[in-house]
Amino acid sequence: MTISASYAIIDGMIDFNIPPYVGTEEKYIQEAIQKRKLCGDGMFTKRCSRWMEENLSVRHALLTTSCTHALEMAAVLSGVGAADEVIMPSYTFVSTANAFVQRGARIVFTDIRPDTMNLDERLLEDAITPRTRAVVLVHYAGVACDMDPVLELARRHGLLVVEDAAQGLSARYKGKPLGTIGDYGCLSFHETKNLTMGEGGALLFQADEALERAEIIREKGTNRSKFFRGQVDKYSWMDYGSSYLPSELNAAYLWGQFMECEKIQRDRMETWNFYHQAFEELEQAGYVSRPVIPPYAEHNAHMYYLKLADLATRTRFISYLKEQGVMAVFHYVPLHNSVAGKKFGRFFGEDKYTTKESERLARLPLYYGIGQENREKVVEAVKSFFRKN
Numbered sequence: 157m158t159i160s161a162s163y164a165i166i167d168g169m170i171d172f173n174i175p176p177y178v179g180t181e182e183k184y185i186q187e188a189i190q191k192r193k194l195c196g197d198g199m200f201t202k203r204c205s206r207w208m209e210e211n212l213s214v215r216h217a218l219l220t221t222s223c224t225h226a227l228e229m230a231a232v233l234s235g236v237g238a239a240d241e242v243i244m245p246s247y248t249f250v251s252t253a254n255a256f257v258q259r260g261a262r263i264v265f266t267d268i269r270p271d272t273m274n275l276d277e278r279l280l281e282d283a284i285t286p287r288t289r290a291v292v293l294v295h296y297a298g299v300a301c302d303m304d305p306v307l308e309l310a311r312r313h314g315l316l317v318v319e320d321a322a323q324g325l326s327a328r329y330k331g332k333p334l335g336t337i338g339d340y341g342c343l344s345f346h347e348t349k350n351l352t353m354g355e356g357g358a359l360l361f362q363a364d365e366a367l368e369r370a371e372i373i374r375e376k377g378t379n380r381s382k383f384f385r386g387q388v389d390k391y392s393w394m395d396y397g398s399s400y401l402p403s404e405l406n407a408a409y410l411w412g413q414f415m416e417c418e419k420i421q422r423d424r425m426e427t428w429n430f431y432h433q434a435f436e437e438l439e440q441a442g443y444v445s446r447p448v449i450p451p452y453a454e455h456n457a458h459m460y461y462l463k464l465a466d467l468a469t470r471t472r473f474i475s476y477l478k479e480q481g482v483m484a485v486f487h488y489v490p491l492h493n494s495v496a497g498k499k500f501g502r503f504f505g506e507d508k509y510t511t512k513e514s515e516r517l518a519r520l521p522l523y524y525g526i527g528q529e530n531r532e533k534v535v536e537a538v539k540s541f542f543r544k545n
């Protein structure tokens with residue numbers, strides 16, 4: 157796994173990412189400090205959960221220490237164990253796989269669709285074996301997977317559906333918020349995502365039956381949540397668990413962001429649309445492919461990428477942009493090509509698009525408050541690369 161992302165702030169460079177900051181975060185953090193309540197499940201944790209439950213129309217939203225940890229909780233709750241198989245795309249972040257590897261499962265990596273870079277749902281049925289227990293979907297760049305055929309297949313084969321919606325806050329599939337459609341959904345509030353709390357995430361689910369166990373897993377295997385609600389008079393070790401509850405300080409930062417979610421989203425969308433329009437002619441001239449948004453998807457401007465002709469062109473493109481003061485990056489080396497991927501999983505069928513498409517992709521700077529001047533600089537740098545090449 158190599159990641160070229162560089163978040164170092166260099167003078168005069170347009171950063172790839174700057175964590176979102178709206179200006180009210182300190183006020184809320186101070187409030188948490190004054191309340192003398194710094195561990196989790198205080199006022200801000202609860203406010204954040206309620207905000208997600210209301211705004212994403214989901215029955216349960218538990219704030220977690222990361223999306224990685226939300227995925228781990230989903231893996232435990234899904235009951236996946238040794239010798240079970242879990243199907244997922246190879247083109248994803250390592251956490252999608254690690255959560256299930258930790259349960260002893262074998263990973264079956266499938267190919268992606270070249271248009272959205274999401275798992276190709278048409279390949280799914282043939283990848284299912286008697287050992288398959290779950291399908292994990294990744295909504296890459298906040299662009300929805302085609303959920304209906306996956307849900308139908310999962311129902312027919314008795315499989316659980318987990319959504320890695322790390323990049324998907326505020327994005328939708330046929331009107332439904334990502335992360336609320338399958339059995340479990342996992343969000344990320346890492347500083348590279350649309351909204352942040354530094355490090356953090358959330359586990360979303362609709363089933364009331366899952367709540368008690370989810371709370372126990374998140375509280376080190378104890379029923380402390382019930383104890384704090386006065387539902388039991390002492391708390392004790394009930395089940396397997398870990399420490400997945402974030403601090404109130406982080407939740408307070410996130411609360412500031414939730415309050416300005418629309419403003420952040422509007423600004424990101426403006427950047428995305430500006431890039432998209434600006435690169436239309438490059439696409440028509442055959443130099444690049446732009447992101448594709450299928451009719452069932454409402455994206456959230458999480459990412460803007462261009463696909464170049466091939467790996468060599470991308471390498472030249474990224475270093476040229478750097479010379480021009482623009483940090484562009486690539487990411488995800490397909491998991492099935494990695495050391496751990498070979499150890500813990502196998503690729504199903506033919507790798508028609510995963511490797512080829514991932515090698516062509518370059519991400520452009522996109523963050524809240526990037527500003528029109530920087531947007532124009534990025535566009536000009538990209539266009540000048542193609543004038544010279």
Ligand SMILES: *Cc1c(COP(=O)(O)O)cnc(C)c1O
Binds near residue numbers: 252345355357
């Ligand atoms: C960011 C990301 C994760 C990990 O999120 P953390 O909150 O950093 O643990 C997992 N999956 C995908 C697809 C991601 O983009």
